[in-house]
Amino acid sequence: MKIIExxxxxxxxxxxxKPVIFMQLDLEDLEYKPTDEVPGFKNILEEMMPSxxxxxxxxxxxxxxxxxxxxxTWAGHVAEHIAIELQCLMGHNISFGKxxxxxxxxxxxVVFRYLNEAVGIKAGEMAVEITxxxxxxxxxxxxxxxxxLKKTDEATRxxxxxxxxxxxxxxxxxxxxxxxxxxxxxxxxxxxxxxxxATLMDDTSALAVExxxxxxxxxxxxxxxxxxxxxxxSVINLTDAxxxxxxxxYPVVVKPVDAxxxxxxxxxxxxxxxxxxxxxxxxxxxxxxxxEKFLVGSDFRIxxxxxxxxxxxxxxxxxxxxxxVKTIDMLIDETNADPIRxxxxxxxxxxxxxxxxxxxxxxxxxxxxxSVVPEGKKVQLKSTANLSSGGTAWDVTDxxxxxxxxxxxxxxxxxxxxxxxxxxxxxDLANPLKxxxxxxxxxxxxxxxxxxxxxxxxxxxxxxxxVIDMLFPEGSEHSMPICAVTGTNGxxxxxxxxxxxxxxxxxxxxMTSTDxxxxxxxPVLRGDYSGPGGAQAVIRSKSCDMAVLEVARGxxxxxxxxxxxxxxxxxxxxxxxxxxxxxxxxxxxxxRVKSTVPESVKRNGYAVLNxxxxxxxxRADKIKGNLILFSGDSxxxxxxxxxxxxxxxxxxxxxxxLLQEPSGNTFIAxxxxxxxxxxxxxxxxxxxVMAAAGAALGLGISPEEIRKSLISFIPDTEQSSGRMNxxxxxxxxxxxxxxxxxxxIESTAEFIRNLGPGRLIRMAAGxxxxxxxxxxxxGEVVAKYYDNIVLCDSSPxxxxxxxxxxxxxxxxxxxxxxxxxxxxxxxEGEATLAALKMAMPGDVVVFxxxxxxxxxxxxxxxRKVCLKKVN
Numbered sequence: 001m002k003i004i005e006x007x008x009x010x011x012x013x014x015x016x017x018k019p020v021i022f023m024q025l026d027l028e029d030l031e032y033k034p035t036d037e038v039p040g041f042k043n044i045l046e047e048m049m050p051s052x053x054x055x056x057x058x059x060x061x062x063x064x065x066x067x068x069x070x071x072x073t074w075a076g077h078v079a080e081h082i083a084i085e086l087q088c089l090m091g092h093n094i095s096f097g098k099x100x101x102x103x104x105x106x107x108x109x110v111v112f113r114y115l116n117e118a119v120g121i122k123a124g125e126m127a128v129e130i131t132x133x134x135x136x137x138x139x140x141x142x143x144x145x146x147x148x149l150k151k152t153d154e155a156t157r158x159x160x161x162x163x164x165x166x167x168x169x170x171x172x173x174x175x176x177x178x179x180x181x182x183x184x185x186x187x188x189x190x191x192x193x194x195x196x197x198a199t200l201m202d203d204t205s206a207l208a209v210e211x212x213x214x215x216x217x218x219x220x221x222x223x224x225x226x227x228x229x230x231x232x233x234s235v236i237n238l239t240d241a242x243x244x245x246x247x248x249x250y251p252v253v254v255k256p257v258d259a260x261x262x263x264x265x266x267x268x269x270x271x272x273x274x275x276x277x278x279x280x281x282x283x284x285x286x287x288x289x290x291x292e293k294f295l296v297g298s299d300f301r302i303x304x305x306x307x308x309x310x311x312x313x314x315x316x317x318x319x320x321x322x323x324x325v326k327t328i329d330m331l332i333d334e335t336n337a338d339p340i341r342x343x344x345x346x347x348x349x350x351x352x353x354x355x356x357x358x359x360x361x362x363x364x365x366x367x368x369x370x371s372v373v374p375e376g377k378k379v380q381l382k383s384t385a386n387l388s389s390g391g392t393a394w395d396v397t398d399x400x401x402x403x404x405x406x407x408x409x410x411x412x413x414x415x416x417x418x419x420x421x422x423x424x425x426x427x428d429l430a431n432p433l434k435x436x437x438x439x440x441x442x443x444x445x446x447x448x449x450x451x452x453x454x455x456x457x458x459x460x461x462x463x464x465x466x467v468i469d470m471l472f473p474e475g476s477e478h479s480m481p482i483c484a485v486t487g488t489n490g491x492x493x494x495x496x497x498x499x500x501x502x503x504x505x506x507x508x509x510x511m512t513s514t515d516x517x518x519x520x521x522x523p524v525l526r527g528d529y530s531g532p533g534g535a536q537a538v539i540r541s542k543s544c545d546m547a548v549l550e551v552a553r554g555x556x557x558x559x560x561x562x563x564x565x566x567x568x569x570x571x572x573x574x575x576x577x578x579x580x581x582x583x584x585x586x587x588x589x590x591x592r593v594k595s596t597v598p599e600s601v602k603r604n605g606y607a608v609l610n611x612x613x614x615x616x617x618x619r620a621d622k623i624k625g626n627l628i629l630f631s632g633d634s635x636x637x638x639x640x641x642x643x644x645x646x647x648x649x650x651x652x653x654x655x656x657x658l659l660q661e662p663s664g665n666t667f668i669a670x671x672x673x674x675x676x677x678x679x680x681x682x683x684x685x686x687x688x689v690m691a692a693a694g695a696a697l698g699l700g701i702s703p704e705e706i707r708k709s710l711i712s713f714i715p716d717t718e719q720s721s722g723r724m725n726x727x728x729x730x731x732x733x734x735x736x737x738x739x740x741x742x743x744x745i746e747s748t749a750e751f752i753r754n755l756g757p758g759r760l761i762r763m764a765a766g767x768x769x770x771x772x773x774x775x776x777x778x779g780e781v782v783a784k785y786y787d788n789i790v791l792c793d794s795s796p797x798x799x800x801x802x803x804x805x806x807x808x809x810x811x812x813x814x815x816x817x818x819x820x821x822x823x824x825x826x827x828e829g830e831a832t833l834a835a836l837k838m839a840m841p842g843d844v845v846v847f848x849x850x851x852x853x854x855x856x857x858x859x860x861x862x863r864k865v866c867l868k869k870v871n
Contacts, residue, residue, distance in 0.1 A: 001025060001026065001027050001075050001076075001079075001131065001132050001135075002026050002028065002128075003023055003024070003025060003125065004024040004025065005023070005024045006021065006022070006023045006024075006121055006125065007022050007121075007558070007559075008020075008021055008022075008114070008559075009021075009558070009560040010532070010560055011532060011559065011560035011561040011562060011563065011564060012560055012561045012564060012596055012599070012600045013556050013559075013561065014556055014557055014584075014592065014596060015111040016096060016113070017596075017599065017600070018096070019117075019560070020112060020114065021111065021113075021114050021117075021120040021121060021123075021124050022110075022111050023083075023109070023110040023124050023128070024109055024110075025076045025108045026107055027074065027076060027107075027108065030106075030135055031074070031105060031106035033075075034073060034074055035069045035070075035074075035078065036069075036070060036071060036072030038134075038135055039137070040137060041069065041134060041135070042066065042069050042070055044137065045066075045078075045134060046066065047139070048134075048139050048140060049085055049142055051085060051088070051089065052065055052066065052081060052082075052085055053065075053066055055081050055084070055085070074099075075132070075135060077099045077110075078131045078134065079110060079124075079127040079128050079131040080097040080099045080110045080112055080127070081097065082126075082127035082130050082131060083097070083112050083124045083126070083127035084096075084097045084113070086123040086126060086127060086142075086145060086146070087113075087114065087115070087119060087120065087123050087149070089142070090146045090150050090153065091150075091153075092114070092116065092119065092153075093115075094112070094113040094114065096112065096113040097110070097111065097112035098112075100583055102583050103585060109582075110124075112124070116153050116156060118152050118153075118155075118156040119149055119152050119156070122149060123149060126145050126148075126149075130142075158178075158183060158185075159198065159448075160448070160450045160453055160454070161183075161198055161448050161450065161463075162196070162198050162199070164449055164453050164462075164463065165185070165196065165467050165468065166185060167464065168462070168464035168465055168467070168468045169187050172468060172472075174187050174188055174472065174478045175187070175188065175189060175478075175479060175563070175564060175565075176188075177536070177539070177540070179195070179540075182197075183196075183197055183198040184196075184197045185197075186540060187468075187471060187478065188477075188478035188479055189478070189479045189480045189539045189547070190479075190510065190538070190539065190541060190542070190543075190544040190545055190547065191480065191544060191545050192476075192477040192479060192480055193478075193539075193542060194471040194472065194478075196471075197446075198446055198448075199419050199446045199447060199448070199449065200446040201467075201470070204417065204445065204446075205416045205417065207416065208415050208416035208417045209445040211415055211416070212417060212420070212445040213258045213260075214257060214258060215255065215256075215257050215258070215290050216233065216234045216257055216288075216290055218443050219290075221414050221415060222414070222440055222443075224414075225410055225411065226407070227407050227410065227433075227439075227440055228433045228434065228438060228439040228440065229441070230292040230293040230294075230439045231248045231292060231293045232253075232291050232293055233291070233292075234288045234290050234291075235279070235288065235289055235290075235291050236283075236287070236288055236289075237279075238275070238276055238279055240291075241275055241279050241289070241291045242272065242275070244292075245272075245291065248291075248293045250269065250271065250294075251268050251270050251293075251294035252269045252275070252292060252293060252294050253265065253266070253267045253291070253292050253293070253294045253441070254269060254275065254278040254279055254282050254289055254290070254291055255289060255290050255292075255442075256288075256289055256290075257288040257289060257290055259282075259285045259286055262382075262384040262388060262389050263285055264281050264282045264284070264285040264289075265282075265383070266278035266281060266282070266357075266360075267294060267383040267384060268294050268364075268383060269294070275291075279291075292441070295437075295439055295441070296425075296427075297425045297426045297428075297437075298314055298425070299314070299315045299316070299317075299384070299425060300312060300314055300396070300423070300424040300425070300426060300429055301313045301393075301421055301422070301447070301451060302400070302404075302421070303419075303420075303421055303422075303452055303463065304408055304417075304419070304420045304421075305418070305463070305466040305467055305470060306419075306466060306469070306470040307409060307412050307413055309405040310397075310452075310461070310463060310466055311395070311397045311452040311461040311463060312395075312396045312397045312399070313394060313395055313396060313397075313451040313452060313455060314393065314394040315386070315387065315391050315393050316385055316391055316392050316394070317380050317381065317382040317383065317385045318380075318381040318382045318390030318391050318392075319378050319379055319380050319381055320332055320335055320379050321376060321377065321378050321379070322372070322373030322374050322375055322376065322378075322379060323375050324372065324375040325372065326372065327369065327370050327371060327372055328362065328367060328368070328369050328370070328371050328372075328379060329354070329369035329370060331379075332352050332354060332369075332381070335352060335390075336351040336352055349390070349392065349456070350387055350388055350390050352381055352389070352390035353389070353390070354369070357382060357383065357389075358382065360383075361380055361381055361382060361383055362379070362381070365380065367379060387448065387450055387451055388448075392456035392457075393450075393451035393455045393457075394457045394458050395452070395457070395459050395460070395461065396429060397452075397459070397461060398459075399428075399429060399430050400430070401429060401430055401431055403432035403433075404424075404433055407433060411440065411443065417445055418470065419445075419447065419467070420443055420445065421443065421444035421447025421448075422440055422442075422443050422444075423440065423442040423443070423444070424438065424439065425438060425439065426438025426439070449463045449464070480544060480545050481546055481547070481567045482539075482547040482563055482565075482567055482568075483498055483546075483548045483549070483570070483695050483698075483699060484549045484551050484566045484568070484569050484570065484597045485498065485548070485549065485551060485569075485570040485572070485597075485691075485695070486550075486551040486553075486556075486569075486570065486571055486572065486594045486597040487570070487571060487573045487574070487594060487610075487616075488572070488573050488574055488576075488590075488743050489575065489684070489739065489741065489743045489744050489747060490572050490573065490684060490685075490687065490688045490691070491514075491530070491550045491551075491552070491572060492515065492550055492722075492723055492738070493676070493685065493688045493723045493724075494570060494572060494688040495511060495512075495548055495549070495550040496511070496713075496720055496723070497676065497688060497689065497692035497709075497710070498570075498692045498696060499518070499548040500709055500713045501692065501696045501701060501705070501706060501710070501713075502546050502548060502696070502699065502701070503521065504705070504712065505705055505709070508520050508543055508546065509521075509544065509546045509547070509548055510537075510538030510539075510543075510544035510546065510548070511547075511548045511549070511550075512529045512530060512534030512538060512549045512550055513529065513534075513550040514528045514529075514550065514552065514738070515527075515528075515529075515721065515722065515852065516529060517529045517534050517537045517538060519538075519541055519543060519544060520543070520544075524537075525537060528552075530550045530551060530555060531552060531554060531555025531558070531559065531562070532555050532559045532561060533555075533559075534549065534550075534555075534562065535547070535549050535551075535561065535562025535563055539562065539563060546699075547563075549562075549563075549566075551594075551596075551597050553584070553590065553593045553594060556593050556597075557582045557593060560596075561596060561597070563600070564600070565600055565601070565605075566600055566601055566602070566605065567601070567602060567605040567606070567698070568601065568605055568606050568608060568695045568698040568699055569597040569598035569599075569600060569605070569606075569607050569608070569625070570598075570607075570608040570694070570695050571595065571607065571608070571610065572613075572687070572688070572691055573610055573615075573616060573687075574587055574590055574591045574594060574615040574616060575587070575741065575742065575743030576741070576742055576743070576774065576777075579770075579771060579774060581769065581771075588615065588618075590615075591615040591616065591618065591619055592619070595622060598619065598622075598623050598625075599619070599622050599623055599624070601623060601624065602625055603624050604626075605625040605626070606625055606628050606694075606695075606697075606698030607623045607625050607626070607627055608628045608629075608630065608691055608694035608695050608698060609627060609630070610630060610631070610691070611630060611631040611636045611638035611649075612632060612633065612636065612687075617638055626647060626698075627642055627647050628647065628648050628649065628650065628697060628698055629642045629647070629649045629650070629694075630649065630650040630651065630687070630690035630691055631650075631651050631690075632651070632652050632683070632687065632690075634651040634652065634653040634658070636651070639651060639660060643660055643661070643662055646662055648660060648697065650690045650691075650693050650697075652690070653665075655670055655671050655680060656668075656669075656670055656671070657669050657670070657671060657686075657689065657690060657693060659693075659703055666703050667703070668693055668703045668707055668710075669706070669707040669710050669711065671686055671689075673711055674686075674710045674711060675711070675713065675714050675715055676689060676710075676713055676714075676715045676720070676724075678724075678726075678751070681754060682724065682751045683750075684747040684748055685715075685724065692710075693706050693710070696709075717856050717860075721852055721853070722736055722737065722849055722855075722856070723738060725856065726755065727860070727863060728863075729836075729845075729859075729863050729866045730863070730866040732756065732758065732839040732840065732841060732842065732843045732844070732845065733755050733756050733844045733845070734836070734839075734846075734847065734859050734863070735752060735755065735844060735846045736849050736852065736855055736856055736859060737846060737847070737848065737849070738850075738852060740767055740795070742778055745778075745781050745782055746785075749784075752785075752846060753785070753844075756842050756843060756844040757842045758840060758843035759788060759840070759842075759843045759844075760785065760786045760843075761788045761789075761790070761838055761839060761844070761845045762782060762786045762789055762790070762845075762846045762847075763789075763790045763792060763831050763835040763845070763846070763847045763848055763849075764789050764790070764792075764808065764848050765792050765793060765794040765795055765804070765848055766778055766779070766804040766805065766808040767795045767797060767804070768796040768797030768798055768803070768804045769797035769798055769799075772807055775804060775811070776807050776811040776814070777811060778808060779807070779811020779812040779813075779814070779815060780811040780814050780815035781811075782808070782812060783812045783813075783815025783816055783817040784815055784816075786817075786846075787821065788821050788823070788838065789812060789817065789821060789822050789823070790823045790825060790831045790834050790835040790838070791805040791808055791809060791822060791824045791825070791831070792805065792825055792826055792827065792828045792830075793805050793826040793827075793828075794828040794831075794850035794851065802826055809822060828849075828850060828851060828854075828855065829851075829855075829858060832855050832859065833858065835847065836858075836859065836862045
């Protein structure tokens with residue numbers, strides 16, 4: 001058994017509305033070896049992973065999966081359940097999984113939920129290996145697998161501070177996106193978004209951060225505003241340091257001017273030799289060091305958010321407690337083995353590192369790593385109380401004196417940090433700070449929240465709550481409206497019409513399509529962006545306040561939607577295209593894929609559905625939002641049912657596009673006055689207009705505003721490039737249209753036939769990533785409507801050059817077209833020119849363009865020559 005492909009589907013998709021891992025497996029020889037034919041399979045599996053008994057599987061009761069093993073199931077199904085259980089055993093509570101059998105013998109699609117993408121992928125890979133060994137009668141050490149998965153989780157998940165902020169945002173329904181593999185996070189969408197990096201906010205003052213980094217400068221500011229600080233100043237060498245000591249006296253503290261997390265800090269220095277060692281340590285980190293009076297007292301951290309006192313902790317340096325048996329070295333190892341301790345900031349507490357600082361602190365206590373101390377005796381291991389060096393914290397938020405709160409908030413205002421940690425050495429915080437007895441030794445930008453979120457002792461504080469309150473004050477927006485459009489044909493035109501309506505209504509629209517990502521009508525990324533990458537590009541844009549997104553089936557299958565929920569979802573139609581790929585073999589399968597869009601509509605949003613398409617309407621009961629239906633038949637029974645439920649419809653009656661409501665009908669526009677319908681002769685675009693009108697209504701646009709926008713949308717090469725662009729060439733007509741499937745050919749045939757009295761010539765190209773039979777059938781259908789064909793190979797995809805046109809030609813001949821009516825020119829540009837030269841007066845030449853911009857340019861250049869001849 002081997003993995004053909006494994007990837008994460010990060011948004012709502014064909015398999016689930018939640019993120020899943022997708023694996024395509026080739027069972028190879030195991031296709032002929034179900035579990036009931038493998039001696040001892042069930043016993044080995046139960047012994048290795050007894051918790052699999054809880055998997056209900058299709059029987060729906062505990063032990064259901066084991067029952068399937070006994071009856072006989074296949075390796076892909078076993079791998080699915082092992083991948084799920086591996087994640088559960090390492091602490092991720094998930095349950096969903098499904099295995100799909102494909103037409104190709106031995107090939108299966110397996111999907112299962114994940115919480116951490118890296119963990120999910122590794123669990124899938126492990127599950128396949130474990131399953132393969134099971135079929136050989138071999139056991140796997142599951143404990144080792146869990147250890148490895150935990151390491152992966154710890155290395156890739158969000159840290160405690162960032163994770164807490166994300167969790168708080170999720171509780172409030174604020175969407176979020178991880179922008180890198182670290183802690184760079186976007187909350188919200190478009191112009192309403194806010195970004196953070198760990199606990200630095202996007203509006204944290206850069207000047208304030210620089211001040212916090214410069215410990216001497218920060219001390220001067222605090223001193224000037226009346227906040228107690230220890231005596232001392234910065235130095236660059238031992239001579240300077242000795243001068244400072246001569247004035248303030250021992251004991252002193254030495255620390256780098258611009259380090260953090262306690263790096264390079266030495267406290268309680270009593271003599272010149274210790275001073276020299278400490279200074280060397282500090283200057284190895286920073287060009288300058290601070291020598292200041294050592295304050296006797298406890299180490300406190302006060303946290304301020306948005307200038308307000310939020311929490312306080314008493315921090316204690318890393319330590320161990322003797323038991324009269326184990327050495328200090330053994331006690332440290334025992335402490336580090338506690339699962340709540342991890343590397344760096346990954347867990348609530350950090351492992352204690354045995355280093356020169358530890359050795360120095362032990363020497364001051366006349367101890368070493370091999371010392372055994374009496375039971376109950378606490379041994380300090382670090383001179384500073386930072387959690388990053390293994391320290392612990394007690395919550396003392398409720399014990400801080402009002403004067404100290406006032407001083408802390410004054411300090412935050414003077415420094416200018418909106419999230420600030422303030423380190424204080426003092427006997428306590430229950431009494432006002434006094435000069436010489438306590439003081440602020442440091443302020444920190446981007447402080448960690450671990451000690452407040454999960455203190456070693458005392459009450460946990462929801463620090464993330466005031467952070468989200470600061471980022472999104474009550475009443476403020478966090479998400480922009482999202483309208484998503486899907487279907488087999490008409491997606492791009494409908495998307496463009498909706499974007500035009502919303503732009504006319506005053507929005508700055510981010511639009512995606514198979515052509516580009518456009519911001520406010522300006523292409524910023526060119527190419528096919530009808531997948532989640534395009535959606536994310538718009539959502540991340542800080543200039544957009546509206547998203548109108550074309551959504552194709554490929555993106556849904558590969559990565560899911562680029563958003564979780566939309567305000568309006570448009571489902572246009574379903575016809576034969578892309579079948580036979582990704583396990584999508586029937587029109588019903590295709591409808592289910594595309595239904596992901598309307599099924600992702602918010603409960604208070606609107607799904608706009610084509611009531612004339614039975615495959616579309618078959619998905620209506622899956623939708624949670626409100627329904628707006630559209631139909632060219634005002635008597636359509638679905639429309640009547642929808643009105644009876646109190647919903648709205650869009651329809652055409654006597655040439656008028658109408659809004660149907662329970663209270664009556666409202667005129668929107670006459671079909672003939674809307675340019676994109678070409679006087680009402682382009683029925684396919686009338687459908688697109690109805691869909692766009694329904695979407696605009698769902699987005700809050702009035703019928704009057706919709707009419708104005710529909711009238712001003714011109715289907716030319718500027719506003720609707722490559723979508724039924726009709727160009728007068730003088731004595732013949734050229735049409736540039738992207739339509740490349742059977743549905744597009746059939747829906748536009750009558751309209752194109754009426755454009756001229758002469759021949760219909762088509763520059764045609766099959767699309768290489770279709771099944772052979774579909775490409776051949778495409779040729780058969782084209783032959784029904786066109787007189788002459790120029791075949792090119794503009795979209796070979798995964799086929800050899802020339803292979804796709806050969807299949808199209810086969811279909812053309814089967815459809816009755818003769819060899820003399822078919823011209824084969826593989827290059828699209830050369831084919832364009834050949835088709836243009838073939839034209840005679842009255843002919844209509846249709847260009848099925850892949851490189852739309854270039855084809856239009858070539859046609860317009862030829863037009864200049866034609867018009868000169870006419871004149």
